[in-house]
Amino acid sequence: MxxxxxxxxxxxxxxxxxxxxxxxxxxxxxxxxxxxxxxxxxxxxxxxMPVGIGANTIIAAASEAIGAGKFVNFYSNAGALGVRLADNSNGRQADGYVKDAVANAAAATVFPLDTTNTALTGLTPGARYWLGTAGGVIVAALDPADTANTGKLCQELGVAKSATELVTDDLGYVVL
Structure with missing residues (x-):
């Protein structure tokens, strides 16, 4: 039984x-x-839960495989809302993140910034993090005086609460 x-x-x-x-x-x-x-x-x-009560999320089709905890970018994919990896090197600002891995062409559940990303690893509690490449995070802001950073996005994402939790902020970004 x-x-x-x-x-x-x-x-x-x-x-x-x-x-x-x-x-x-x-x-x-x-x-x-x-x-x-x-x-x-x-x-x-x-x-x-009643209609209107639940996680504040947006569902969008992923145009590539996206790993758990990765930061993502919304864009127009043939007139429909699509989601792809955010990346400081190619102009894709972070609009949110996914907690679970998503396959290419699958529906991604995206959590907005100003919430806590609980699907990360290796963070230092109390440290601030910025958008890196391929949906990842880096521990230092990009240096605007470094000519190698010209045209890249510098976007602060938030502060680590623990080794696996990043309390995100929607602070916008700067194109260097």
Missing amino acids: ATQATQGFLARVAGKTKQLFALVISTGAADAGKIVATGSDGRLDATL
């Missing part, structure tokens, strides 16, 4: 006692009136 991930309860159904389990994910109106449970992360799934 398979084990249920949620707690069960006893209920009277059609005059008989039956064991039921709480919902972790909703399929919509068919699940109306049912008892809900938290998922393996201890939180309610977004499908169980």
Whole structure:
């Protein structure tokens, strides 16, 4: 017998006692009136929340493979909103980030700046970070006096809260 991930309860159904389990994910109106449970992360799934309540995210088609925690850039892809890796070397400012890896042509869930990117590694708590190349971060701002940086973007992204969390800011960018 398979084990249920949620707690069960006893209920009277059609005059008989039956064991039921709480919902972790909703399929919509068919699940109306049912008892809900938290998922393996201890939180309610977004499908169980009222319309308008949930993560502040934007869904867009990825035009390349994007790794977890990478900063991304929105752009017009044949008239539709697309997302690609942000990069300080080619004019692609960071508009947000992804927490989960995304395959090329798949739907990317993008979190906006001014939130916490929890999908990074190797950060130093308290250190500030700037946009690097290929959606990555660097620990120092680009030097505007260095002619090798002419035309590159200098965009401060935020401060590390821990080795894996960057509290981002939407501070804009400067073209050097």
